[in-house]
Amino acid sequence: MRRVLLALAFALAAASAGAAVDPLPFKDRAEEVRFQNLTKQLRCLVCQNESLNDSSAPLAADLRRDVFEQMRAGKSDAEIKQWLTARYSDFVLYDPPLRGGTFLLWFGPLLVLGAGAVVVALNVRRRARNATAQPPARPASTDVEEDW
Amino acid sequence: MNARLLPLAGFLLVLALLGFGIWWSGTHDLREVPSPLIGKPAPTFSLPLLDDPSKSLGSKELAGKPYLLNVFASWCVACRDEHPILMREGKRLGIRLVGFNYKDPADDARRWLAQYGNPYDDIVADLPGDVAIDFGVTGAPETFLVDADGIVRYKYISPITPQVIATELLPRIAKLQQGAK
Numbered sequence: 069m070r071r072v073l074l075a076l077a078f079a080l081a082a083a084s085a086g087a088a089v090d091p092l093p094f095k096d097r098a099e100e101v102r103f104q105n106l107t108k109q110l111r112c113l114v115c116q117n118e119s120l121n122d123s124s125a126p127l128a129a130d131l132r133r134d135v136f137e138q139m140r141a142g143k144s145d146a147e148i149k150q151w152l153t154a155r156y157s158d159f160v161l162y163d164p165p166l167r168g169g170t171f172l173l174w175f176g177p178l179l180v181l182g183a184g185a186v187v188v189a190l191n192v193r194r195r196a197r198n199a200t201a202q203p204p205a206r207p208a209s210t211d212v213e214e215d216w
Numbered sequence: 217m218n219a220r221l222l223p224l225a226g227f228l229l230v231l232a233l234l235g236f237g238i239w240w241s242g243t244h245d246l247r248e249v250p251s252p253l254i255g256k257p258a259p260t261f262s263l264p265l266l267d268d269p270s271k272s273l274g275s276k277e278l279a280g281k282p283y284l285l286n287v288f289a290s291w292c293v294a295c296r297d298e299h300p301i302l303m304r305e306g307k308r309l310g311i312r313l314v315g316f317n318y319k320d321p322a323d324d325a326r327r328w329l330a331q332y333g334n335p336y337d338d339i340v341a342d343l344p345g346d347v348a349i350d351f352g353v354t355g356a357p358e359t360f361l362v363d364a365d366g367i368v369r370y371k372y373i374s375p376i377t378p379q380v381i382a383t384e385l386l387p388r389i390a391k392l393q394q395g396a397k
Binding site for chain 1: 247248249250251252253258319344345346349350351355
């Protein structure tokens with residue numbers, strides 16, 4: 069009985085693993101790795117939190133097949149991405165390209181960091197000035213807590 | 217400014233950011249994939265007719281007059297909401313309404329149309345879904361407005377409502393027909 073259950077569990081696991089991603093006839097390991105790397109950078113348009121590599125949506129299967137065929141046709145990764153963005157816009161890329169509209173996306177964190185640095189610098193300078201004008205009554209270490 | 221108020225200011229800033237996020241996601245559909253085809257020529261295609269697969273219809277035959285391409289399928293639940301509106305208001309559009317049957321076995325599609333009615337002037341069938349990928353279709357229903365020169369003017373994702381017809385489609389169609397004269 070236990071053996072039967074175990075076999076059943078394995079069969080189910082194999083079935084669900086097979087259903088998620090349809091096998092493609094890769095000619096060697098290198099081609100497969102390239103395909104996996106490329107499709108991991110692409111977003112499934114149906115389940116948008118999944119990559120094209122993971123998704124089991126029918127559209128994702130179609131697009132995987134298209135990507136595979138274009139790889140076979142000798143297209144570069146960049147050309148395949150361009151083919152996809154011509155149809156589905158930058159939305160299909162998990163790694164958005166750097167251009168006017170994505171400037172904030174790329175440099176927003178840097179701007180916030182810069183703003184923080186300015187605030188810190190101003191604070192430090194003001195405190196340095198205060199420190200020379202009137203010596204602190206208490207040690208500087210507790211002053212830091214007090215000020216906030 | 218009093219330095220003691222700084223954390224409060226920071227808190228208010230974060231609050232404003234979160235509020236903006238809530239407002240933004242309420243007024244925008246974050247899942248909507250923008251179409252890069254708008255203002256560009258629609259893909260060239262030729263697909264078999266649903267009713268008679270020996271005949272085909274494509275961009276060549278459709279050129280010269282504006283048309284509305286409506287992606288639908290019998291498996292698409294939202295299409296059932298959209299369907300009565302197309303039945304009722306399809307003729308009001310004043311342009312050719314082309315049904316694009318997407319990844320749908322012909323028998324299922326015919327049965328669906330027999331049950332709910334056929335609002336379309338023509339129906340093309342894309343069972344493998346290749347032409348749909350050229351159009352950047354992500355699902356059904358989706359609707360494309362293509363002008364007489366074959367340029368995609370507008371795309372609408374999700375079921376068409378009477379409001380969409382009145383505020384989005386009819387003004388654009390009127391403009392296209394004005395330009396043609």
